[in-house]
Amino acid sequence: MAWYRCTLCGAEYSAAETHYLCPLCGQDWHPGQPLKGVLETVYDYEAIGRQFDPQNPDWSLFSPLDASWFPAFPVGKTPLFRSDYFSQNGLDVWIKNDGLNPSGSLKDRASILMVAEARRLGLQEIVCASTGNAASALAACCAAAQITATIFVPASAPRAKRIQMKLCGANVIEVDGDYDAAFDASIQYTKQYGTLNRNTAYHPLTIEGKKTVALEIYAQLGQRVPDFIFVPVGDGVIISAVFKGFLDLLRAQLIQRLPHLVCVQAEGSDAIAQFLESGEFHAVAQPSTIADSISVKVPSNAYLARDAVVQTRGFSVRVSDKAILAAQRELAAKTGVFGEPAAAAAVAGFDVVKEKLPAGSSCVLLITGHGLKDIDAAANALI
Numbered sequence: 140m141a142w143y144r145c146t147l148c149g150a151e152y153s154a155a156e157t158h159y160l161c162p163l164c165g166q167d168w169h170p171g172q173p174l175k176g177v178l179e180t181v182y183d184y185e186a187i188g189r190q191f192d193p194q195n196p197d198w199s200l201f202s203p204l205d206a207s208w209f210p211a212f213p214v215g216k217t218p219l220f221r222s223d224y225f226s227q228n229g230l231d232v233w234i235k236n237d238g239l240n241p242s243g244s245l246k247d248r249a250s251i252l253m254v255a256e257a258r259r260l261g262l263q264e265i266v267c268a269s270t271g272n273a274a275s276a277l278a279a280c281c282a283a284a285q286i287t288a289t290i291f292v293p294a295s296a297p298r299a300k301r302i303q304m305k306l307c308g309a310n311v312i313e314v315d316g317d318y319d320a321a322f323d324a325s326i327q328y329t330k331q332y333g334t335l336n337r338n339t340a341y342h343p344l345t346i347e348g349k350k351t352v353a354l355e356i357y358a359q360l361g362q363r364v365p366d367f368i369f370v371p372v373g374d375g376v377i378i379s380a381v382f383k384g385f386l387d388l389l390r391a392q393l394i395q396r397l398p399h400l401v402c403v404q405a406e407g408s409d410a411i412a413q414f415l416e417s418g419e420f421h422a423v424a425q426p427s428t429i430a431d432s433i434s435v436k437v438p439s440n441a442y443l444a445r446d447a448v449v450q451t452r453g454f455s456v457r458v459s460d461k462a463i464l465a466a467q468r469e470l471a472a473k474t475g476v477f478g479e480p481a482a483a484a485a486v487a488g489f490d491v492v493k494e495k496l497p498a499g500s501s502c503v504l505l506i507t508g509h510g511l512k513d514i515d516a517a518a519n520a521l522i
């Protein structure tokens with residue numbers, strides 16, 4: 140049993156009443172601003188607390204949809220391993236390699252839940268706007284369920300990602316403009332054709348799907364909460380989903396504290412870091428970073444991303460493209476894990492602060508996407 144609650148006004152809705160933003164608060168949202176009235180999925184936490192058996196955990200208690208709606212397409216359950224190389228100076232450092240999802244990024248976690256939702260609703264098509272990974276994830280998950288993925292992408296998306304979505308049979312529409320233009324086009328299309336829209340944070344199940352990475356980290360650490368999780372941040376959905384996962388565990392009284400979430404952003408695309416510092420939101424007029432997956436003008440989930448950092452008493456770190464490329468190479472050369480530049484940003488952020496972390500801290504570096512997704516960027520790391 141799950142339903143939705145507005146993160147702004149607290150109004151509650153059933154999944155039959157609404158799919159997207161809060162019908163009240165969402166009216167205040169205009170294109171070019173962070174989304175307002177993003178919904179969160181809530182559960183009967185008391186019932187979960189009663190039913191959950193730590194000896195024999197049933198993680199489906201934390202899923203809004205019955206297992207029968209999911210296509211046969213295993214997503215998640217990616218490896219978490221301790222890195223001796225990164226565990227220096229008394230730190231305990233773990234790598235969560237989410238680049239090993241079927242389409243090569245953490246975005247599969249959101250897309251598979253959206254596909255399950257489309258099947259529940261009897262819909263044959265899902266639409267999204269994306270700069271790359273969300274779209275290739277949606278294309279792959281839709282292919283697995285044999286439903287149509289219609290994708291609006293800016294023409295600047297990396298080649299491998301564009302090829303990947305086309306090969307999976309998606310209906311790809313290249314938009315002459317940036318992500319915001321693609322976002323608007325996808326909303327128009329959804330209104331016109333009545334399809335399901337997977338835009339990140341716009342549909343609450345995109346957050347809920349990505350939450351599973353937090354539940355896995357907790358399970359894989361032997362049902363322990365790490366001290367710090369380093370998350371690369373663009374739109375701010377992954378970091379709020381990691382927060383949501385631990386919040387659900389806390390609400391069900393399975394844990395007593397939250398991990399500190401570290402928001403890692405590229406210097407040239409740091410709207411959320413700025414927001415955290417100044418308390419005022421400003422778009423980044425001209426985002427510029429080699430890490431395409433975290434290059435964002437107006438982070439759609441800026442408000443919840445800020446909450447995730449503030450409520451976990453985390454912090455933000457900025458990293459240069461040079462540091463991202465160095466971290467990409469370091470991660471590959473020292474652990475064998477090849478992450479795309481956005482994923483390597485988590486490592487670069489860790490490198491900036493590692494000497495200041497309390498001895499004995501456990502840290503998780505969230506590797507969000509595979510390095511083969513953008514070979515041209517990786518080639519720069521060799522120079």
Ligand SMILES: *Cc1c(COP(=O)(O)O)cnc(C)c1O
Pocket residue numbers: 244245246272273371372373374375376377378432433479481482507508509
């Ligand atoms: C989408 C993405 C991110 C950032 O996630 P947001 O929810 O936009 O903050 C980071 N890394 C990779 C590889 C991604 O695809």
Ligand SMILES: [Zn+2]
Pocket residue numbers: 145146147148149150161162163164165176
């Ligand atoms: Zn509301």
